[in-house]
Amino acid sequence: MKSLAVHMWLGPTPAPQDGLFAILIHTDGGPHRDAARRQLRLAAREVLAAVLHVPPDDIGIVSRPGEAPSVVLAGAPTVIGISFSHDERYSLAAINLQGRIGADIQLVQDIPDWQAVARDYLGPAVAAALQATPAAERPAAFTQAWTQREAALKCHAQQLSEWQGDLPGQAISLILPVAGLTGHLYIGDNNA
Template structure:
Protein backbone atom coordinates (compact mmCIF):
# COMPACT_ATOMS: atom_id res chain seq x y z
CA UNK A 1 0.00 0.00 0.00
CA UNK A 2 1.47 3.35 -1.09
CA UNK A 3 -1.47 5.58 -0.18
CA UNK A 4 -4.16 5.69 2.48
CA UNK A 5 -7.39 7.68 2.20
CA UNK A 6 -8.15 9.72 5.31
CA UNK A 7 -11.76 9.74 6.46
CA UNK A 8 -13.50 12.87 7.72
CA UNK A 9 -14.88 12.29 11.22
CA UNK A 10 -17.54 11.89 12.43
CA UNK A 11 -18.49 9.45 9.74
CA UNK A 12 -19.03 5.77 9.03
CA UNK A 13 -17.07 3.10 10.89
CA UNK A 14 -13.51 3.10 9.54
CA UNK A 15 -12.50 0.31 7.16
CA UNK A 16 -8.81 -0.39 7.88
CA UNK A 17 -6.41 -1.17 5.05
CA UNK A 18 -3.64 -3.54 6.17
CA UNK A 19 -4.63 -2.66 9.74
CA UNK A 20 -4.36 1.11 9.17
CA UNK A 21 -6.88 3.93 9.15
CA UNK A 22 -6.77 7.68 9.66
CA UNK A 23 -9.44 10.22 10.57
CA UNK A 24 -9.47 14.01 10.19
CA UNK A 25 -11.54 16.46 12.20
CA UNK A 26 -12.16 20.14 11.60
CA UNK A 27 -11.60 21.93 14.91
CA UNK A 28 -12.61 25.42 13.71
CA UNK A 29 -16.13 25.28 15.10
CA UNK A 30 -15.07 24.47 18.68
CA UNK A 31 -15.35 27.43 21.09
CA UNK A 32 -11.63 27.17 21.93
CA UNK A 33 -10.76 27.51 18.21
CA UNK A 34 -11.53 31.23 18.51
CA UNK A 35 -9.35 31.71 21.58
CA UNK A 36 -6.43 34.08 21.19
CA UNK A 37 -4.13 31.71 23.07
CA UNK A 38 -2.50 29.21 20.67
CA UNK A 39 -1.84 26.82 23.56
CA UNK A 40 -5.53 26.73 24.49
CA UNK A 41 -6.49 26.07 20.86
CA UNK A 42 -3.98 23.22 20.62
CA UNK A 43 -5.13 21.68 23.92
CA UNK A 44 -8.74 21.77 22.71
CA UNK A 45 -7.76 20.20 19.38
CA UNK A 46 -5.78 17.54 21.24
CA UNK A 47 -8.83 16.64 23.36
CA UNK A 48 -11.11 16.60 20.30
CA UNK A 49 -8.92 14.32 18.16
CA UNK A 50 -8.28 11.91 21.01
CA UNK A 51 -12.02 11.64 21.65
CA UNK A 52 -12.60 11.12 17.91
CA UNK A 53 -9.94 8.37 17.80
CA UNK A 54 -11.59 6.62 20.74
CA UNK A 55 -15.00 6.92 19.05
CA UNK A 56 -13.65 5.48 15.78
CA UNK A 57 -11.93 2.60 17.57
CA UNK A 58 -15.03 1.90 19.65
CA UNK A 59 -17.14 1.67 16.48
CA UNK A 60 -14.59 -0.54 14.73
CA UNK A 61 -13.91 -2.88 17.67
CA UNK A 62 -17.53 -2.81 18.90
CA UNK A 63 -16.47 -1.81 22.37
CA UNK A 64 -17.84 0.83 24.74
CA UNK A 65 -15.87 4.04 24.35
CA UNK A 66 -15.14 3.94 28.09
CA UNK A 67 -13.08 0.77 27.52
CA UNK A 68 -10.64 2.61 25.24
CA UNK A 69 -7.91 4.80 26.70
CA UNK A 70 -5.05 6.68 25.05
CA UNK A 71 -1.97 6.76 27.25
CA UNK A 72 0.92 9.09 26.49
CA UNK A 73 4.12 10.21 28.16
CA UNK A 74 6.83 12.63 27.00
CA UNK A 75 9.34 10.97 24.67
CA UNK A 76 7.13 7.95 23.99
CA UNK A 77 4.57 7.08 21.36
CA UNK A 78 0.93 7.18 22.50
CA UNK A 79 -0.48 3.77 23.39
CA UNK A 80 -3.98 2.31 23.32
CA UNK A 81 -5.35 0.43 26.31
CA UNK A 82 -8.45 -1.74 25.97
CA UNK A 83 -10.41 -2.28 29.20
CA UNK A 84 -7.30 -1.28 31.18
CA UNK A 85 -4.94 -3.70 29.41
CA UNK A 86 -2.11 -2.79 27.02
CA UNK A 87 -2.82 -3.56 23.38
CA UNK A 88 -0.65 -3.70 20.28
CA UNK A 89 -2.73 -0.94 18.63
CA UNK A 90 -0.61 2.10 17.83
CA UNK A 91 -1.78 5.68 17.38
CA UNK A 92 -0.27 9.00 16.40
CA UNK A 93 -1.66 12.53 16.17
CA UNK A 94 -0.92 15.69 14.20
CA UNK A 95 -2.37 19.19 14.00
CA UNK A 96 -2.30 22.02 11.48
CA UNK A 97 -4.31 25.22 11.67
CA UNK A 98 -7.91 24.12 12.32
CA UNK A 99 -7.46 20.43 11.49
CA UNK A 100 -6.44 17.48 13.64
CA UNK A 101 -5.66 13.99 12.38
CA UNK A 102 -5.32 10.61 14.09
CA UNK A 103 -3.63 7.59 12.52
CA UNK A 104 -4.35 4.15 13.98
CA UNK A 105 -2.38 0.96 13.30
CA UNK A 106 -4.15 -2.12 14.62
CA UNK A 107 -0.88 -4.06 14.18
CA UNK A 108 1.62 -1.88 16.01
CA UNK A 109 3.29 1.53 16.17
CA UNK A 110 2.60 4.34 13.70
CA UNK A 111 3.80 7.89 13.16
CA UNK A 112 1.83 10.60 11.34
CA UNK A 113 2.35 14.16 10.20
CA UNK A 114 0.19 16.58 8.22
CA UNK A 115 0.83 20.11 7.02
CA UNK A 116 -0.77 22.80 4.91
CA UNK A 117 1.05 23.09 1.57
CA UNK A 118 3.03 26.32 1.64
CA UNK A 119 6.02 28.00 0.06
CA UNK A 120 8.96 28.09 2.48
CA UNK A 121 11.31 30.99 1.62
CA UNK A 122 14.46 29.33 2.96
CA UNK A 123 13.52 25.85 1.74
CA UNK A 124 17.06 25.07 0.50
CA UNK A 125 18.69 25.53 3.91
CA UNK A 126 15.84 23.75 5.71
CA UNK A 127 15.96 20.81 3.27
CA UNK A 128 19.74 20.51 3.55
CA UNK A 129 19.71 20.70 7.36
CA UNK A 130 16.65 18.58 8.16
CA UNK A 131 15.59 16.48 5.16
CA UNK A 132 18.95 15.19 3.98
CA UNK A 133 20.94 15.30 0.75
CA UNK A 134 18.64 13.11 -1.38
CA UNK A 135 15.52 15.15 -0.56
CA UNK A 136 17.38 18.45 -0.99
CA UNK A 137 18.62 17.35 -4.44
CA UNK A 138 15.16 16.17 -5.51
CA UNK A 139 13.61 19.48 -4.47
CA UNK A 140 16.00 21.42 -6.73
CA UNK A 141 14.19 20.11 -9.81
CA UNK A 142 10.67 19.69 -8.41
CA UNK A 143 7.98 21.11 -10.71
CA UNK A 144 5.79 22.11 -7.74
CA UNK A 145 8.36 22.85 -5.05
CA UNK A 146 5.93 23.92 -2.27
CA UNK A 147 4.01 20.66 -2.59
CA UNK A 148 7.17 18.55 -2.92
CA UNK A 149 8.79 20.24 0.09
CA UNK A 150 5.70 19.77 2.26
CA UNK A 151 5.48 16.09 1.29
CA UNK A 152 9.17 15.57 2.12
CA UNK A 153 8.74 17.38 5.44
CA UNK A 154 5.69 15.36 6.53
CA UNK A 155 7.41 12.12 5.46
CA UNK A 156 10.37 12.96 7.74
CA UNK A 157 8.21 14.12 10.67
CA UNK A 158 6.08 10.96 10.51
CA UNK A 159 9.24 8.82 10.63
CA UNK A 160 10.55 10.78 13.61
CA UNK A 161 7.24 10.31 15.45
CA UNK A 162 7.26 6.57 14.70
CA UNK A 163 10.74 6.32 16.25
CA UNK A 164 9.77 8.68 19.15
CA UNK A 165 12.51 11.14 18.17
CA UNK A 166 12.51 14.93 18.31
CA UNK A 167 13.19 17.02 15.23
CA UNK A 168 16.93 17.44 14.80
CA UNK A 169 19.37 18.11 12.02
CA UNK A 170 19.70 15.37 9.43
CA UNK A 171 21.61 12.27 10.47
CA UNK A 172 20.25 9.35 8.43
CA UNK A 173 17.18 7.78 6.92
CA UNK A 174 15.03 6.06 9.51
CA UNK A 175 13.95 2.45 8.97
CA UNK A 176 10.36 1.73 8.09
CA UNK A 177 7.90 2.57 5.37
CA UNK A 178 6.19 5.84 4.43
CA UNK A 179 2.61 5.89 3.13
CA UNK A 180 1.14 9.03 1.55
CA UNK A 181 -2.17 10.26 2.90
CA UNK A 182 -5.06 11.27 0.66
CA UNK A 183 -6.71 14.00 2.69
CA UNK A 184 -10.28 15.34 2.30
CA UNK A 185 -8.90 18.91 2.46
CA UNK A 186 -6.97 19.72 -0.73
CA UNK A 187 -4.68 22.26 0.93
CA UNK A 188 -3.22 19.59 3.24
CA UNK A 189 -0.70 16.84 2.65
CA UNK A 190 0.66 14.20 4.97
CA UNK A 191 2.27 10.82 5.57
CA UNK A 192 2.18 7.94 7.97
CA UNK A 193 5.19 5.82 8.85
CA UNK A 194 5.08 2.19 9.91
CA UNK A 195 7.63 -0.54 10.48
CA UNK A 196 8.82 -2.69 7.60
CA UNK A 197 7.08 -5.69 9.14
CA UNK A 198 3.61 -4.29 9.76
CA UNK A 199 2.11 -7.66 10.62
Protein backbone atom coordinates in the same frame (compact mmCIF):
# COMPACT_ATOMS: atom_id res chain seq x y z
CA MET B 1 0.07 0.07 0.33
CA LYS B 2 1.34 3.38 -1.00
CA SER B 3 -1.57 5.62 0.00
CA LEU B 4 -4.48 5.70 2.40
CA ALA B 5 -7.73 7.64 2.01
CA VAL B 6 -8.71 9.68 5.07
CA HIS B 7 -12.29 10.67 5.79
CA MET B 8 -13.79 13.30 8.01
CA TRP B 9 -15.10 12.13 11.37
CA LEU B 10 -18.02 11.96 12.35
CA GLY B 11 -18.83 9.80 9.43
CA PRO B 12 -18.93 6.16 8.46
CA THR B 13 -16.67 3.88 10.47
CA PRO B 14 -13.45 3.49 8.48
CA ALA B 15 -12.55 0.04 7.18
CA PRO B 16 -8.93 -0.66 8.14
CA GLN B 17 -6.58 -1.35 5.24
CA ASP B 18 -3.79 -3.69 6.29
CA GLY B 19 -4.69 -2.72 9.88
CA LEU B 20 -4.41 1.02 9.18
CA PHE B 21 -6.97 3.81 9.23
CA ALA B 22 -7.04 7.53 9.92
CA ILE B 23 -9.62 10.20 10.60
CA LEU B 24 -9.56 13.95 10.12
CA ILE B 25 -11.57 16.34 12.26
CA HIS B 26 -12.24 20.03 11.87
CA THR B 27 -11.20 21.98 14.96
CA ASP B 28 -11.73 25.56 16.00
CA GLY B 29 -8.07 26.40 15.38
CA GLY B 30 -6.62 29.45 17.04
CA PRO B 31 -5.03 29.47 20.48
CA HIS B 32 -7.13 26.57 21.78
CA ARG B 33 -4.64 23.80 21.00
CA ASP B 34 -5.48 21.90 24.19
CA ALA B 35 -9.16 21.85 23.20
CA ALA B 36 -8.21 20.50 19.75
CA ARG B 37 -6.11 17.77 21.39
CA ARG B 38 -8.98 16.75 23.67
CA GLN B 39 -11.43 16.80 20.76
CA LEU B 40 -9.12 14.61 18.64
CA ARG B 41 -8.46 12.10 21.42
CA LEU B 42 -12.20 11.73 22.02
CA ALA B 43 -12.79 11.19 18.28
CA ALA B 44 -9.93 8.65 18.16
CA ARG B 45 -11.43 6.70 21.07
CA GLU B 46 -14.86 6.75 19.39
CA VAL B 47 -13.62 5.53 16.02
CA LEU B 48 -11.33 2.90 17.52
CA ALA B 49 -14.22 1.62 19.66
CA ALA B 50 -16.42 1.41 16.54
CA VAL B 51 -13.72 -0.50 14.61
CA LEU B 52 -13.08 -2.90 17.52
CA HIS B 53 -16.78 -3.20 18.47
CA VAL B 54 -16.17 -2.25 22.11
CA PRO B 55 -17.53 0.58 24.28
CA PRO B 56 -15.57 3.85 23.95
CA ASP B 57 -14.95 3.82 27.70
CA ASP B 58 -12.86 0.65 27.22
CA ILE B 59 -10.38 2.58 25.05
CA GLY B 60 -7.62 4.57 26.72
CA ILE B 61 -4.84 6.64 25.19
CA VAL B 62 -1.69 6.97 27.26
CA SER B 63 0.93 9.64 26.64
CA ARG B 64 4.32 9.75 28.34
CA PRO B 65 7.08 12.29 27.63
CA GLY B 66 9.60 10.93 25.12
CA GLU B 67 7.33 8.08 24.00
CA ALA B 68 4.77 7.68 21.25
CA PRO B 69 1.17 7.59 22.52
CA SER B 70 -0.18 4.11 23.18
CA VAL B 71 -3.59 2.48 23.32
CA VAL B 72 -4.92 0.48 26.25
CA LEU B 73 -8.01 -1.70 25.99
CA ALA B 74 -9.99 -2.23 29.19
CA GLY B 75 -6.87 -1.08 31.08
CA ALA B 76 -4.51 -3.57 29.41
CA PRO B 77 -1.66 -2.57 27.06
CA THR B 78 -2.08 -3.42 23.35
CA VAL B 79 0.10 -3.48 20.24
CA ILE B 80 -2.17 -0.86 18.66
CA GLY B 81 -0.20 2.20 17.58
CA ILE B 82 -1.69 5.69 17.45
CA SER B 83 -0.35 9.03 16.27
CA PHE B 84 -1.75 12.56 16.16
CA SER B 85 -1.08 15.61 14.04
CA HIS B 86 -2.53 19.12 14.03
CA ASP B 87 -2.40 21.92 11.46
CA GLU B 88 -4.43 25.10 11.85
CA ARG B 89 -8.08 24.00 11.69
CA TYR B 90 -7.59 20.27 11.14
CA SER B 91 -6.40 17.41 13.30
CA LEU B 92 -5.60 13.85 12.28
CA ALA B 93 -5.58 10.61 14.26
CA ALA B 94 -3.89 7.61 12.63
CA ILE B 95 -4.17 4.09 13.99
CA ASN B 96 -2.21 0.92 13.24
CA LEU B 97 -3.88 -2.15 14.72
CA GLN B 98 -0.60 -4.07 14.25
CA GLY B 99 2.08 -1.82 15.75
CA ARG B 100 3.90 1.48 15.63
CA ILE B 101 2.74 4.42 13.55
CA GLY B 102 3.64 8.06 13.01
CA ALA B 103 1.50 10.67 11.25
CA ASP B 104 1.92 14.24 10.12
CA ILE B 105 -0.25 16.69 8.18
CA GLN B 106 0.50 20.19 6.99
CA LEU B 107 -0.98 22.78 4.68
CA VAL B 108 1.20 23.26 1.60
CA GLN B 109 3.14 26.49 1.88
CA ASP B 110 6.11 28.13 0.27
CA ILE B 111 9.11 28.09 2.62
CA PRO B 112 11.55 30.90 1.69
CA ASP B 113 14.61 29.09 3.11
CA TRP B 114 13.56 25.65 1.86
CA GLN B 115 17.09 24.85 0.62
CA ALA B 116 18.72 25.18 4.04
CA VAL B 117 15.84 23.42 5.80
CA ALA B 118 15.91 20.53 3.30
CA ARG B 119 19.69 20.18 3.57
CA ASP B 120 19.68 20.30 7.38
CA TYR B 121 16.57 18.23 8.16
CA LEU B 122 15.56 16.17 5.12
CA GLY B 123 18.94 14.91 3.96
CA PRO B 124 21.05 15.24 0.83
CA ALA B 125 18.94 13.04 -1.47
CA VAL B 126 15.71 14.94 -0.73
CA ALA B 127 17.49 18.31 -0.96
CA ALA B 128 18.84 17.35 -4.40
CA ALA B 129 15.43 16.11 -5.58
CA LEU B 130 13.79 19.35 -4.42
CA GLN B 131 16.46 21.38 -6.20
CA ALA B 132 15.54 19.56 -9.43
CA THR B 133 11.79 20.11 -8.89
CA PRO B 134 10.20 22.93 -10.93
CA ALA B 135 9.66 26.02 -8.76
CA ALA B 136 5.86 25.92 -9.12
CA GLU B 137 5.78 22.34 -7.79
CA ARG B 138 8.37 22.80 -5.06
CA PRO B 139 6.09 23.93 -2.18
CA ALA B 140 3.96 20.77 -2.53
CA ALA B 141 7.03 18.54 -2.93
CA PHE B 142 8.75 20.13 0.08
CA THR B 143 5.63 19.74 2.25
CA GLN B 144 5.28 16.10 1.21
CA ALA B 145 8.92 15.42 2.12
CA TRP B 146 8.55 17.28 5.41
CA THR B 147 5.43 15.38 6.49
CA GLN B 148 7.07 12.10 5.56
CA ARG B 149 10.08 12.89 7.75
CA GLU B 150 7.95 14.12 10.67
CA ALA B 151 5.80 10.97 10.48
CA ALA B 152 8.94 8.77 10.52
CA LEU B 153 10.32 10.61 13.54
CA LYS B 154 7.00 10.28 15.40
CA CYS B 155 6.85 6.57 14.59
CA HIS B 156 10.26 6.13 16.21
CA ALA B 157 9.44 8.51 19.11
CA GLN B 158 12.24 10.88 18.08
CA GLN B 159 12.26 14.64 18.21
CA LEU B 160 13.05 16.79 15.19
CA SER B 161 16.80 17.05 14.76
CA GLU B 162 19.25 17.62 11.97
CA TRP B 163 19.50 14.86 9.37
CA GLN B 164 21.02 11.65 10.68
CA GLY B 165 19.80 9.16 8.09
CA ASP B 166 16.75 7.23 7.06
CA LEU B 167 14.67 5.41 9.64
CA PRO B 168 13.44 1.83 9.15
CA GLY B 169 9.84 1.47 8.08
CA GLN B 170 7.44 2.41 5.31
CA ALA B 171 5.97 5.78 4.31
CA ILE B 172 2.33 5.94 3.20
CA SER B 173 0.93 9.09 1.63
CA LEU B 174 -2.44 10.32 2.81
CA ILE B 175 -5.30 11.21 0.50
CA LEU B 176 -6.95 14.01 2.46
CA PRO B 177 -10.39 15.56 1.87
CA VAL B 178 -9.12 19.14 2.27
CA ALA B 179 -7.53 21.04 -0.62
CA GLY B 180 -3.97 22.10 0.11
CA LEU B 181 -3.55 19.73 3.05
CA THR B 182 -0.98 16.97 2.64
CA GLY B 183 0.36 14.30 4.93
CA HIS B 184 1.96 10.94 5.52
CA LEU B 185 1.82 7.92 7.77
CA TYR B 186 4.89 5.96 8.66
CA ILE B 187 4.74 2.45 9.98
CA GLY B 188 7.70 1.00 11.75
CA ASP B 189 9.54 -2.15 10.97
CA ASN B 190 8.56 -4.30 13.95
CA ASN B 191 11.91 -6.11 13.65
CA ALA B 192 13.94 -2.90 13.97
